[in-house]
Amino acid sequence: MGYVAIKGGKAAIEGAAAATDMLRAGSEYAEPLVLDAIEGQLRLLVSRVVSEGGLYHPKLAALAIKQFQGDTLEAAFALRAYRSTKPRLLETPPQNTAHMRVIRRISSAFKDIPGGQMLGPTYDYALRLLDLGLVDENPEDFRAIARRFLADAPDSELPDSFPKVLDALRAEGLLPPLKPVAGAPFDITRQPLIFPVPRAAALATMARAETGSLLAIAYSNMRGYGDVHPTIAELRVGYVPVMLPHPVTGEPMEVGEVLMTECEVVAMFEGDEHGSRPTFTLGYGACFGHNEVKAISMAILDRALQKGMTDGATNPSEDPEFVLLHVDGVDSMGFASHYKMPHYVTFQSDMDRLRTTQTKTGNDTARQKDSV
Amino acid sequence: MNNTYELPLDEAGYAFGFMDEYAKKEVRRAILKAICIPGYQTPYASREMPMGRGFGTGGLQLTLSLVGADDTLKVIDQGSDDSVNAVNLRQFVQMTCPGVEVTEKTEAATLIQSRHRIPEKPLTEAQILVLQVPYPDALVVVEPSEARRKTMHGEADYSRLLVKLYEDIVKFDEITISHRYPTRIHGHYIIDPSPIPRWDVPKLHQSKALILLGAGREKKIYAVPPYTLAEPLAFEDVVFSVEDFRDALGNRRTCSRCGAADSFLDEFSDETGKKIYQCSDSAYCNERLASEKTA
């Protein structure tokens, strides 16, 4: 009975919380997950959550992953809600990703990039064969992994940071010139997206977009609903030192570092209408954490959206409104979830309309039947 | 290296009303503009609430920006104070806004947050009704681009919406819109009045209470001020009509609990499959039952 379903909601809500927690615990023999283990061993999951949550807080991300039992959408959501309770203290001056302390750096445009290519931690060339050795790892062997890795590392004079590949191309005149520095960027956390929006709004929206949504729309462009045809000039992963003025001296000081992924793609060249020298076009992707598929997808979509903004969209991936309003994980999952809420009143109203309409057309049909 | 996991417990705890004060101020500014431009969807920077978009975060941000320690709050969903979502929202406000009284009695509330219903009991000037809105824009069925919709709204150009309604009539001999009935406010903007049934639409017209509508996911706030014209769209030959609760013989169905013949009814089937009807507004129903007992 309908009333039974919505009465006594309070007890049911409390029960649901307890039921969820019970399944998290599993059985009395289960070990609770340690947050350090989540932050370290599930680092790519943590990466998704910090970027989709729009808040670089790996420790709270690990907690959210534990609390929401591995659901990235829910975990990112918890970080977003945490943000709503915190005052905005400051805006950093522009940070420089050329100072990134790199752990991975590749280019598919040139093999001989200045500073060299370093694969770093990647699954790109891993065989996707299940490693049965991980089924029951011996803790001692597990702890020895890092030690052995460091012992086997060759002595190197490698620097911490590297020049950007694009700088070399730019020096050759193959790229459009850098834009002059403009004023404060669009802040998507405060300003509603009213189209048309500047590129800064698109970049910020995509930087905290849901990875799968971004990938799906970028993929449509790759497959043929679009023509970006990108080449990755550089993909880098590393820690960017965050610099802020010292409260006493006012001098820039390092306040911490942020793991991020950054990707620049080079796409088909074009000349401008004034007949100036044609150059390659560019796309840029960046996000918190280590998430290469997201950075690449974003770079492709950035290029597609730039095209849509200047020439008009001919494909969904070039339409800023279509892309930017549909890639946010927290928004889209909330909407999908809300269909689970009671809709008794609206459904009652739907039935009323259907019956009234049926009565009108039903009378006609009945008459037709009678006449047969 | 710092391997000990430590959370900033010294900074824990939420301020009154959960949201930071700047966020509330922004919502408050949007509310005032929404009142000044009745029915206009005022954009604002919707914050993430700790419940899903679509679960009333727009309404909740309105409530949290309005509520003070001397308020009495009523939260309903589907007309019921006991609905899971209503319970959830009420508990959240109680947790984050110490001092706020809660009530189920419509007349005792100074602030009412609701999803899908307007209480049966007429509201007063001392009350504010907050409605949760999933889809704020009535034009979205005829125009997907928000930029173009904004121009259409500004010009009060609703011809395509009227054509759509008219096509319905040609096809079904009826306006098939059941809820979210497009309603023109102060002779200009057409709003989506949120998924209230048609039964509740006339309550918007010349309401004594201020009615605020909040769409969190779509980041819009709009208002139907008190004593304001609210006209459901209709044609001369096909008029607007509320839900019909008459049985086959033309008799008005009544609530099986309290006997009311003047309320919006929920329909149920009992064990034998027979249809029974009860008030959707549980506070209204309970009050009638209680007064019957004392009588």
Add this chain to the structure above:
Amino acid sequence: MTAMTDLTALSIWQAHTQQRLFRRLLEAFAYPGRLLDAADSGTTARLAILATLLDGEVDLADPHGLIAPEDGLRLMTSAAAPEQARFVVADAARAPDFTPTQGSLESPEFGATLLLEVEQLGTGSPLLLTGPGIAAQTRLAVQGLHPEWIARRADWVSAYPLGVDIILCDATHFAALPRTTQIIREAL
């Protein structure tokens, strides 16, 4: 012990005072012409209203220099010309010498909010008001409002939904005139 202390001493800078005042502003806008009281906010109605509505995200024009510099700092608003500002505070005894922004068809909410300080509300020449929020009609008595404001406002709100919204205040009271309110100036 801190530089913040003197800020919190004035109750209008506290969250709960602003909440209370906002509810009265809400009432003023919902029921145009209704006279509301700001006497318990620990400061003038003018500053109480500004403190309640403003922060660093909006700009304010103060063409007649009504705001004390230290209050201006606390409001955290950026300064703007009265032709561009979202909020304008002005002395109502002077004739308007600027045209505030009225928003656009697509974004009428960018029409300015004017806070006009008059000599006294509740006495003086009555304005007869009709429009949304008013059951039939209502009267608001105002003393010290230069008549030119009424005339200019009629222009500013003539292309609805564009327009400007006005809050009138004296030392302790205030009332609102949204763009939808029609004003008929009555002869005394």
Add this chain to the structure above:
Amino acid sequence: MNLPSGFPPRNLWSALLAQLPSDQVRSAASALDYEVVDITLPQSGLGLMHLHDSALNDGFYLGEIPVARAHVRVRCVDGQEAEGGAVLVDDRARLARAIAVLDAVLAARLPGWEAAAKLVAQGQAAQEQRAQTRRALLARTHVDFSLLGQEEDE
């Protein structure tokens, strides 16, 4: 007494001290017997991280980072005074305050500064260890294209 040559400059102290377990930093700060006055209230909240995209140089916000900050004046019994500050990518305002105290003491060489210097040096060691791990990630995965080229030629 002077700091050893090669001692990290003041603009790195916050980050280096934040490498250490926080109770170690806090107890070191509270062990210094000073009067501490907050010039601004220690705060924790968020900061918008501003980047310039390296393709076209458009500014944009990558997202938010937690920020804790403090600005203090410390005063010894003998009346010596110094200002210190700290900003951290962290949400512990009290930790920021403790670091700000150490920053003041170390910058002005107030009595007890040696303890602060020792902590900074420890933080630097932790930082160096971390940098070494990262260098190893690069060194072991450096692609040697000259070798590939030779093989192709053969």
